[in-house]
Amino acid sequence: MAKTWTNAPSPCIDVCKYKRKGRCIGCSMTKEEKSLFKRLDAKADKKAFFRELVARLEQQGGLAFWATAYRRKCDKRGVPCPLDKLTMDA
Numbered sequence: 001m002a003k004t005w006t007n008a009p010s011p012c013i014d015v016c017k018y019k020r021k022g023r024c025i026g027c028s029m030t031k032e033e034k035s036l037f038k039r040l041d042a043k044a045d046k047k048a049f050f051r052e053l054v055a056r057l058e059q060q061g062g063l064a065f066w067a068t069a070y071r072r073k074c075d076k077r078g079v080p081c082p083l084d085k086l087t088m089d090a
Contacts, residue, residue, distance in 0.1 A: 004080040005043040010034065011053055013069040020060075027066055028056050050082055 012034055015026025022030050029037075033049075040046050057063040067083060074081040 004082055004085050005046045007079045008046055008050075008082045009070075009073055009077055009079065010037050011050065011066075011070060012037075013066060013073060025062075026069070028053065028060060028062060046082070047086070050086055054083075054086065 011027050011029060012024070013026045015024060017025045018031070019025050020028070024030075024034075027034075037046075037049060040049060054063060054067075057066050071081050071083065
């Protein structure tokens with residue numbers, strides 16, 4: 001179970017068009033945030049990153065699209081989806 005956060009793929013869903021004040025229209029991350037995620041190792045840091053991102057996407061109305069694409073990405077890679085742990089840990 002602890003591997004969920006260790007193996008969590010980047011929240012990037014490979015849209016990568018920065019039109020919303022420097023935020024990607026697919027995942028709502030900035031280029032700096034995408035780079036930061038790659039350097040996160042601690043479970044708590046990754047969990048906090050995902051919580052902040054999910055809240056932002058929910059506020060912008062893009063959560064459903066992103067969550068579907070991100071779950072598909074996790075399935076393709078054969079790793080547990082961290083979104084499932086976020087709802088369980090809430």
